[in-house]
Structures are given as structure tokens and as C-alpha cells.
Amino acid sequence: MTMSQTIDEFEPDRLELDLENPRFGLTDADGEPEALRILATRANLRELWDSINQRGFERYEPLVAFLRPDGKYVVVEGNRRLAAVKTMLDPTLLDGIRITPPPLDPAIKDSVKTLPVIVVAKREDADDYIGFKHINGPATWGALAKAKFGVKLFATTQIEPGTSDTRIQTLSKRLGDSRQLILRSLVAYKIFEQAKAAGMLDEDMVSDNSLDFSHLYTIIQSPAARAYLGLTEAPLNEALIKDDPIPADHLDQLGHLMGWLFGSDGGAPVIKSQGTDRPKLAKILASRQATETLEQTRDFDRAADEAGFKTDSWLNSVIQLATLAKNVSNGVAELPADMHPDNVERAQERLTSAQRSVVAAQSQLKSLFP
Structure with missing residues (x-):
């Protein structure tokens, strides 16, 4: 649906933050005060505070909101900007955290008495615009926020009449991102939700959004990792974008994997580098003996050796040496x-x-x- 371009003006107090904002990741905001504190902590409001004090509220890009039955307007696009304005108008909203907005320049105050807003009939009417802007557009979210938004959008995506597209293909066209990347991200998000609900993730790390979500959506590319989680080695498919995709009889394996990727009470994560450690973990999971060693000892290097990673690395060095030797020999004539x-x-x-x-x-x- 095409979004209305009619712009209205609203006082900030009539506008509410969206508690379903994908920026919150797996954290649930209990109300606007907590949502403001989360955004101040995670979303770098300081650059917006400085911008507002220097130039006033930039009006060329309106907020987008829908009307709630209680007469409040919920802002579905522009939450950072709304949070910046609200906290500058009332710094006590951030009491309890070590972040304080700068005083609002009196010369700028008139620019935030009202804010420009495009009102849509319902939240979903703004989805395509939000998806374009924050998935591949000028203000991209982090991977976890993108996945959270994608899961919500997937649930409402309808297959275009007269096409043979799947829902993921339709969603891919809407968001302008590759089908495989969207599929991996959405399945990984549902796995992430399941792990959080089962208490497998450090709550402090979930709260401050410091978990590297890319570790999970990258590792599930590996057939061995999928088999370890009970998803079979078959390629991912959209049927896995559901609540609790990991079978109940593989929850122990899910717990191990979350610990290896993100850390747990049993120790720090074993994945330090996406580029080198993630392939090692995938190879470990392809070896039953190496996997058991990692489960029992958390000794990543030992498990990698048992999986043959050292042998593979040595053979790759031999191949590189042979190539270099040939290049050296051929280069003598020149x-x-x-x-x-x-x-x-x-x-x-x-x-x-x-x-x-x-x-x-x-x-x-x-x-x-x-």
C-alpha cells in the first residue's frame, strides 16, 4: 500500500515510542520510560542531541505514526528522533542511567514544539518504507534488528497473485535483499528467541544488545551445524521460520551451541573470530568425536585438531607452496x-x-x- 504523504504537526507529548521497535532486539521494553533508556544507551542519541541544538529538528523527513484507540499516536518510524526530542525537553526521563542530554538551546526550542508526522491507518502501512530505509537504505539497523523486523514482515507477507514466488521471495523483493540472507536471518532469529526463552543466553548481554547475532546466522549455513541442531542437513527453508524451530530432543545441543557462540555460565565463547573460528566450529560439528570433545571440555583447539583442521591447514600450505614454487620458477625467465x-x-x-x-x-x- 502506498503511504500517505500528508504531513501533520503534533506536540511531542501526543506521540508515543513504539515498544515493538526492532532496535530493542530480544529485549522487551515494559513502557516508554524503559524504551527511552534503552534507546539512549544503544542508539547513540548524542549525535541527534547535538544536531538538534545546532540546526533544530530537521523537518524534511517526517515521523511516521498510527493512531491508537486511546488517542495517542505510536511512532513506527523515527523513534530515535522522537526519543532525542523528548529527553531534551525533559532530561529527568533518563534518570537512573549515566547519560544526560545537553540543555536545549532556547533559540531551538520552537523547532521542537511540534514535530512533522505522516499518519498511516495501521502499522503495516509503513512496513515497506521502513524496510527499505533500515534494511538496505540510508539508515540501516544492526543484524538483529533487521531480523526482528523481517520476522514480523514475513508473518504478514502475501504471495503476489499470478506468480510462483514463495513468501521469502516476495519478502526479498519488498526488502531488496537476497533470499538466502533473509532466510538465514529469519530462521536464526527464531532460534535466538527459543534460546532466550530457555534461559540459554546471558540476560545482561541480551539487554545491552552486545551479542554478535551474525555468528548464529552464519553458522547455520553449515549442514553439519543444522544436523547438530536437529534441523537435518537439508538447506534451510521458510517452514523453519516458526516458534521453537529446534526440536525438544536437541535443546541440549542448542544450549551447547549458544555457549560456544556467545558464552555461558560455563565459560567464554569459543568463537573469537568470524573468519577463522567459525569454519573451525563447522568442521568440528561434522566430526562426532570432535563435537563430543568440545561438549565435554570446551577445548576448542583440541576439538579442531581432532576434526582434522590442523591437517587441512597443513595441506593448504602445501598447495600454496607448490603454487608459489611454480610462480618462482616461471618468473626466472622474466x-x-x-x-x-x-x-x-x-x-x-x-x-x-x-x-x-x-x-x-x-x-x-x-x-x-x-
Whole structure:
């Protein structure tokens, strides 16, 4: 549905923050005071406070709201800006946290007496606009907020008549993001919700939004990880975008995985680097012995060795060495005829040293594996 472009003016007190704002991630805001504190803590209101004091409230981009039965307007787009205005008008709203808005410049006060608002009939009428802006647009949310919004949007997405698209494909077109990325994010979010409800996630980390959600939606790309969670090794599908996607008989495995990715009472997360540790974990999960070792000891390096990661790494080094050696050999013919003798001597020394190392490695291999 096309969103209305009629702009009205409302006093800030008539506008309410959206307690379903995806910025809250897995945290539930019990009311507007808590929502204001969450946004002040997580959403960098300081840059907005400074902007408002310097230039006044920027009116070129209205807030978007719908009317609630009690006569209040719930802002579904522009919550950060509304929070910035409300807390500058009444700094006591942030009592209890160590963040204080700057005094509102008297010369600017008139610019926030009323705020520009586009009123829509219902929340869903603004979904496409919000999705464009915050998924791939000029003010993108973090991965967890995107996934939360995507799950909500998926629930209301209807397949376009006359097409063979799935709901995910339809949603992909609406959001302008790839089908696979949206699917992974939404399934991961439902898994995340299930883990939180089961008490598997550190509440403090959930509250301050410091969990790296990308660890989860990346690891479930691995067939071994999906099998470990009881989802089978088959590719993800939209049927998994549901409450409690992990079977009850695999909740222990879910608890282990959450601990390895995000930490738990049993210790810190084993994943330190997305680029190097995540592939190791996927390989560990493909090995029953290595997985059991990680479950029992949380010794990530030992489990990786048992999964053959050290062997794979060594073989990759051999492949790289062979490629480099070929390049070096082919490159000799292209060297300049007047190459300095010192450089020739240095190259000979390095090549001789490399040759000795290769011969030694071959000898050790022959001895260990006759």
C-alpha cells in the first residue's frame, strides 16, 4: 500500500515510542520510560542531541505514526528522533542511567514544539518504507534488528497473485535483499528467541544488545551445524521460520551451541573470530568425536585438531607452496639481464634454504607414513 504523504504537526507529548521497535532486539521494553533508556544507551542519541541544538529538528523527513484507540499516536518510524526530542525537553526521563542530554538551546526550542508526522491507518502501512530505509537504505539497523523486523514482515507477507514466488521471495523483493540472507536471518532469529526463552543466553548481554547475532546466522549455513541442531542437513527453508524451530530432543545441543557462540555460565565463547573460528566450529560439528570433545571440555583447539583442521591447514600450505614454487620458477625467465649480483646471491640462498625445508618435509612424511 502506498503511504500517505500528508504531513501533520503534533506536540511531542501526543506521540508515543513504539515498544515493538526492532532496535530493542530480544529485549522487551515494559513502557516508554524503559524504551527511552534503552534507546539512549544503544542508539547513540548524542549525535541527534547535538544536531538538534545546532540546526533544530530537521523537518524534511517526517515521523511516521498510527493512531491508537486511546488517542495517542505510536511512532513506527523515527523513534530515535522522537526519543532525542523528548529527553531534551525533559532530561529527568533518563534518570537512573549515566547519560544526560545537553540543555536545549532556547533559540531551538520552537523547532521542537511540534514535530512533522505522516499518519498511516495501521502499522503495516509503513512496513515497506521502513524496510527499505533500515534494511538496505540510508539508515540501516544492526543484524538483529533487521531480523526482528523481517520476522514480523514475513508473518504478514502475501504471495503476489499470478506468480510462483514463495513468501521469502516476495519478502526479498519488498526488502531488496537476497533470499538466502533473509532466510538465514529469519530462521536464526527464531532460534535466538527459543534460546532466550530457555534461559540459554546471558540476560545482561541480551539487554545491552552486545551479542554478535551474525555468528548464529552464519553458522547455520553449515549442514553439519543444522544436523547438530536437529534441523537435518537439508538447506534451510521458510517452514523453519516458526516458534521453537529446534526440536525438544536437541535443546541440549542448542544450549551447547549458544555457549560456544556467545558464552555461558560455563565459560567464554569459543568463537573469537568470524573468519577463522567459525569454519573451525563447522568442521568440528561434522566430526562426532570432535563435537563430543568440545561438549565435554570446551577445548576448542583440541576439538579442531581432532576434526582434522590442523591437517587441512597443513595441506593448504602445501598447495600454496607448490603454487608459489611454480610462480618462482616461471618468473626466472622474466628477470632483467642486469639484475644486481647481490640480489642473485640472496635469491640463491633463499631457494637453497627452501629446498632443504621441502626435502626435510618429504623425508619426515616418508618416515611417518611409509
